Amino acid sequence: xxxxxxxxxxxxxxxxxxEHIRAIxxxxxxxxxxxxxxxxxxxxxxxxxxxxxxxxxxxxxxETDVLTWWGHMAHGEVDDAIVDRVQKRIIEGMGLIVLHxxxxxxxxxxxxxxxxxxxxxxxxEKERIWVVEPGHPIAEGMGEYFEIPKAEMYGERFDIPAPDxxxxxxxxxxxxxxxxxxxxxxxQGKIFYFRPGHESYPIYYQAEVLRVISNAIKWCAPVANPxxxxxxxxxxxx
Amino acid sequence: xxxxxxxxxxxxxxxxxxEHIRAIxxxxxxxxxxxxxxxxxxxxxxxxxxxxxxxxxxxxxxETDVLTWWGHMAHGEVDDAIVDRVQKRIIEGMGLIVLHxxxxxxxxxxxxxxxxxxxxxxxxEKERIWVVEPGHPIAEGMGEYFEIPKAEMYGERFDIPAPDxxxxxxxxxxxxxxxxxxxxxxxQGKIFYFRPGHESYPIYYQAEVLRVISNAIKWCAPVANPxxxxxxxxxxxx
Amino acid sequence: xxxxxxxxxxxxxxxxxxEHIRAIxxxxxxxxxxxxxxxxxxxxxxxxxxxxxxxxxxxxxxETDVLTWWGHMAHGEVDDAIVDRVQKRIIEGMGLIVLHxxxxxxxxxxxxxxxxxxxxxxxxEKERIWVVEPGHPIAEGMGEYFEIPKAEMYGERFDIPAPDxxxxxxxxxxxxxxxxxxxxxxxQGKIFYFRPGHESYPIYYQAEVLRVISNAIKWCAPVANPxxxxxxxxxxxx
Amino acid sequence: xxxxxxxxxxxxxxxxxxEHIRAIxxxxxxxxxxxxxxxxxxxxxxxxxxxxxxxxxxxxxxETDVLTWWGHMAHGEVDDAIVDRVQKRIIEGMGLIVLHxxxxxxxxxxxxxxxxxxxxxxxxEKERIWVVEPGHPIAEGMGEYFEIPKAEMYGERFDIPAPDxxxxxxxxxxxxxxxxxxxxxxxQGKIFYFRPGHESYPIYYQAEVLRVISNAIKWCAPVANPxxxxxxxxxxxx
Numbered sequence: 001x002x003x004x005x006x007x008x009x010x011x012x013x014x015x016x017x018x019e020h021i022r023a024i025x026x027x028x029x030x031x032x033x034x035x036x037x038x039x040x041x042x043x044x045x046x047x048x049x050x051x052x053x054x055x056x057x058x059x060x061x062x063e064t065d066v067l068t069w070w071g072h073m074a075h076g077e078v079d080d081a082i083v084d085r086v087q088k089r090i091i092e093g094m095g096l097i098v099l100h101x102x103x104x105x106x107x108x109x110x111x112x113x114x115x116x117x118x119x120x121x122x123x124x125e126k127e128r129i130w131v132v133e134p135g136h137p138i139a140e141g142m143g144e145y146f147e148i149p150k151a152e153m154y155g156e157r158f159d160i161p162a163p164d165x166x167x168x169x170x171x172x173x174x175x176x177x178x179x180x181x182x183x184x185x186x187x188q189g190k191i192f193y194f195r196p197g198h199e200s201y202p203i204y205y206q207a208e209v210l211r212v213i214s215n216a217i218k219w220c221a222p223v224a225n226p227x228x229x230x231x232x233x234x235x236x237x238x
Numbered sequence: 239x240x241x242x243x244x245x246x247x248x249x250x251x252x253x254x255x256x257e258h259i260r261a262i263x264x265x266x267x268x269x270x271x272x273x274x275x276x277x278x279x280x281x282x283x284x285x286x287x288x289x290x291x292x293x294x295x296x297x298x299x300x301e302t303d304v305l306t307w308w309g310h311m312a313h314g315e316v317d318d319a320i321v322d323r324v325q326k327r328i329i330e331g332m333g334l335i336v337l338h339x340x341x342x343x344x345x346x347x348x349x350x351x352x353x354x355x356x357x358x359x360x361x362x363e364k365e366r367i368w369v370v371e372p373g374h375p376i377a378e379g380m381g382e383y384f385e386i387p388k389a390e391m392y393g394e395r396f397d398i399p400a401p402d403x404x405x406x407x408x409x410x411x412x413x414x415x416x417x418x419x420x421x422x423x424x425x426q427g428k429i430f431y432f433r434p435g436h437e438s439y440p441i442y443y444q445a446e447v448l449r450v451i452s453n454a455i456k457w458c459a460p461v462a463n464p465x466x467x468x469x470x471x472x473x474x475x476x
Numbered sequence: 477x478x479x480x481x482x483x484x485x486x487x488x489x490x491x492x493x494x495e496h497i498r499a500i501x502x503x504x505x506x507x508x509x510x511x512x513x514x515x516x517x518x519x520x521x522x523x524x525x526x527x528x529x530x531x532x533x534x535x536x537x538x539e540t541d542v543l544t545w546w547g548h549m550a551h552g553e554v555d556d557a558i559v560d561r562v563q564k565r566i567i568e569g570m571g572l573i574v575l576h577x578x579x580x581x582x583x584x585x586x587x588x589x590x591x592x593x594x595x596x597x598x599x600x601e602k603e604r605i606w607v608v609e610p611g612h613p614i615a616e617g618m619g620e621y622f623e624i625p626k627a628e629m630y631g632e633r634f635d636i637p638a639p640d641x642x643x644x645x646x647x648x649x650x651x652x653x654x655x656x657x658x659x660x661x662x663x664q665g666k667i668f669y670f671r672p673g674h675e676s677y678p679i680y681y682q683a684e685v686l687r688v689i690s691n692a693i694k695w696c697a698p699v700a701n702p703x704x705x706x707x708x709x710x711x712x713x714x
Numbered sequence: 715x716x717x718x719x720x721x722x723x724x725x726x727x728x729x730x731x732x733e734h735i736r737a738i739x740x741x742x743x744x745x746x747x748x749x750x751x752x753x754x755x756x757x758x759x760x761x762x763x764x765x766x767x768x769x770x771x772x773x774x775x776x777e778t779d780v781l782t783w784w785g786h787m788a789h790g791e792v793d794d795a796i797v798d799r800v801q802k803r804i805i806e807g808m809g810l811i812v813l814h815x816x817x818x819x820x821x822x823x824x825x826x827x828x829x830x831x832x833x834x835x836x837x838x839e840k841e842r843i844w845v846v847e848p849g850h851p852i853a854e855g856m857g858e859y860f861e862i863p864k865a866e867m868y869g870e871r872f873d874i875p876a877p878d879x880x881x882x883x884x885x886x887x888x889x890x891x892x893x894x895x896x897x898x899x900x901x902q903g904k905i906f907y908f909r910p911g912h913e914s915y916p917i918y919y920q921a922e923v924l925r926v927i928s929n930a931i932k933w934c935a936p937v938a939n940p941x942x943x944x945x946x947x948x949x950x951x952x
């Protein structure tokens with residue numbers, strides 16, 4: 001079996017514009033994730049907002065099995081034509097993993113049909129991420145829970161469609177809960193939203209977070225099925 | 239309790255442009271539905287594509303609890319700004335019932351995030367609509383199944399997100415099945431997709447179909463809850 | 477429309493055996509709930525473990541639309557034949573609301589198929605119950621969250637099937653989360669599990685808790701449908 | 715990675731008692747399935763009703779990752795203690811695949827909590843099995859649909875909990891539909907119900923059916939997670 005082809009997409013602005021963010025992710029969040037999941041044997045590429053076509057050309061997407069998405073301050077700069085293109089590929093079977101502030105990306109809102117809004121607070125709070133569906137492959141190896149020592153809080157109401165499968169629920173010190181690991185089938189593709197991660201914390205170096213991303217890549221990988229035929233069909237003859 | 243305020247929206251083109259369709263729905267599909275569900279005690283208005291703002295002004299939507307949607311040949315003429323407006327109202331709590339060829343409407347595709355594509359065939363086939371969740375309020379009074387004597391066929395794969403609750407599954411003479419009654423929560427609103435109905439068949443005069451639409455209106459009606467607050471929140475004080 | 481016929485079932489042992497519990501619920505938890513939801517216009521009866529047939533005779537169940545269940549120390553004393561009888565009625569359409577420690581009742585475990593086990597701790601912790609599906613009728617009037625000032629903690633992993641709809645998620649001071657409001661269709665009946673409540677806290681006097689129970693009774697009420705026919709069926713003739 | 719350890723369980727009565735069934739499955743349905751999926755690289759054992767402990771000793775189950783279940787005429791002879799044991803293993807993570815008339819097995823009814831009743835008819839009807847979730851790994855390689863040339867009909871209403879994921883829906887010549895491929899998480903285990911198969915048809919020699927069973931074995935395989943701890947827990951210390 002060929003390795004799963006992963007494209008790690010990053011907005012890559014905070015890291016270039018702010019010294020204290022660059023100190024955490026000197027080569028960008030995308031590179032930290034790419035390095036962090038290297039051991040799992042995927043075929044990994046990266047792409048960023050400021051590349052031509054945001055690095056997501058037709059050719060790149062055609063060779064991508066799973067796309068991961070991190071964005072925050074520049075969601076509005078993502079070209080609608082590229083969003084259309086990514087949506088089309090998901091419908092055809094490509095997996096999408098949306099990370100943290102990617103909840104507000106155009107592509108996630110497009111796929112969900114809702115505002116994807118939430119509550120948030122930056123107060124260095126502890127997050128405890130509970131596994132509520134321990135038999136799900138994305139929970140593999142995670143035990144009963146894992147912790148992020150300091151995190152930005154995301155709280156309910158999270159305005160998303162109820163996930164097909166809810167894998168993780170976060171507890172925050174300050175009094176909130178959050179649906180942190182959400183699985184969706186959309187078209188022939190699969191989507192996983194995973195909450196942890198913020199540009200100002202070294203969360204994408206944490207082993208548990210990288211393990212979940214790797215598990216999710218495997219779960220999101222396309223199934224070998226022909227593209228479904230739609231439209232006018234004749235009656236079956238027997 | 240005040241009656242549920244229903245706005246029945248219709249594209250209203252086939253009926254005006256084609257004699258043989260007008261023969262079936264002389265005052266339009268919207269009026270047939272309005273008359274057909276009159277006995278259920280709703281507060282009913284209608285709106286159509288060619289009215290200013292498609293009849294869906296801010297004022298109309300603000301006073302609509304449940305919107306039903308029928309369209310077919312002119313989906314592309316629906317103004318994107320009106321689609322935005324309807325989406326916003328659904329997120330706030332308004333119910334939406336999408337009928338038959340409304341599967342391809344901008345608003346349904348917007349809310350689903352997928353192509354909403356399907357197979358179809360016009361061959362006067364019998365449709366038998368099976369109740370698969372008999373305890374659901376939308377199935378009330380429907381028995382085990384009901385039939386449409388002659389229908390346009392819609393067949394799987396139907397490219398929608400798996401419904402939160404699947405109430406009906408259709409059988410077609412020619413060899414297809416279809417998820418015909420699909421419930422969704424989106425934002426604070428609720429959406430029901432209901433398959434039966436085509437401009438060339440008198441399906442919206444059939445008692446079972448009208449009963450399902452009425453049941454769905456009750457199920458879709460908004461819940462009295464304040465609009466959720468999003469954004470930056472302080473920590474709780476105790 | 478006739479009022480919904482509710483039978484409030486209570487184990488009714490703690491209140492009789494322990495002075496400090498009786499001080500909180502002098503006439504039993506069942507009576508506190510019955511009084512607390514009186515304003516909502518249901519037709520209410522109560523039944524308890526030590527009555528003949530636990531108060532759940534064929535006649536009582538035949539006239540019950542929704543049964544609420546509270547038990548804790550004596551789950552094992554519930555007669556299996558009565559559990560069979562209650563299960564049969566749920567399959568036929570009766571609603572079931574399982575409260576707090578009822579998670580370990582024979583009837584809930586029977587309907588879920590799993591152990592229904594969980595984590596727990598008695599430490600007078602604050603519970604904050606978040607509404608994650610604000611458009612659901614059981615959430616009506618609850619705002620964004622409500623609090624139980626002092627509660628027994630219940631924590632994930634809660635070994636239940638993923639609910640058809642997850643309405644509430646609890647946050648606990650000590651670091652846990654819990655799926656606190658869980659909706660299920662089973663047979664033609666509907667089941668709602670609601671976490672709050674413990675014999676040593678006056679939780680069943682709290683307005684929000686009583687409101688949720690009332691909302692759930694309405695949601696759980698049977699749908700007027702004939703009992704489904706099963707077994708060998710002839711082919712359709714046309 | 716070690717191969718998935720599969721135990722194929724069969725009632726194995728029809729084949730021994732009836733000449734015309736033995737003609738189809740000379741060494742039993744279990745052996746036909748075992749041979750049929752041999753190419754997929756699993757570590758396969760078989761077990762049957764009349765072996766001591768039905769071939770499902772503690773030792774056998776401890777070394778089983780996925781159990782497949784076929785039974786029909788002798789469901790009542792399965793020892794309740796063995797049903798308890800299998801349920802316990804599923805809760806711990808073992809996969810269960812229930813085939814055809816296994817819908818009425820004690821273990822399936824136990825895990826579902828419902829009657830698992832359905833409509834049926836033996837009339838050599840064609841069954842067309844439609845893929846409604848083409849991105850699901852159990853649908854891999856199945857195209858848009860596949861057919862069983864002659865099958866016993868199973869029809870809705872099928873009294874099961876709505877599946878976590880519905881993968882297949884069957885169409886039958888005589889006018890019925892059926893949810894034919896149903897995925898469930900229960901405890902840490904996963905369950906797949908798959909409709910096709912009857913002792914009087916050579917359905918378990920059909921490549922598509924064997925492919926689905928193989929896909930389902932992979933999907934059902936346990937996730938490497940420690941058994942969840944339940945019960946009284948201390949507060950977290952930080």
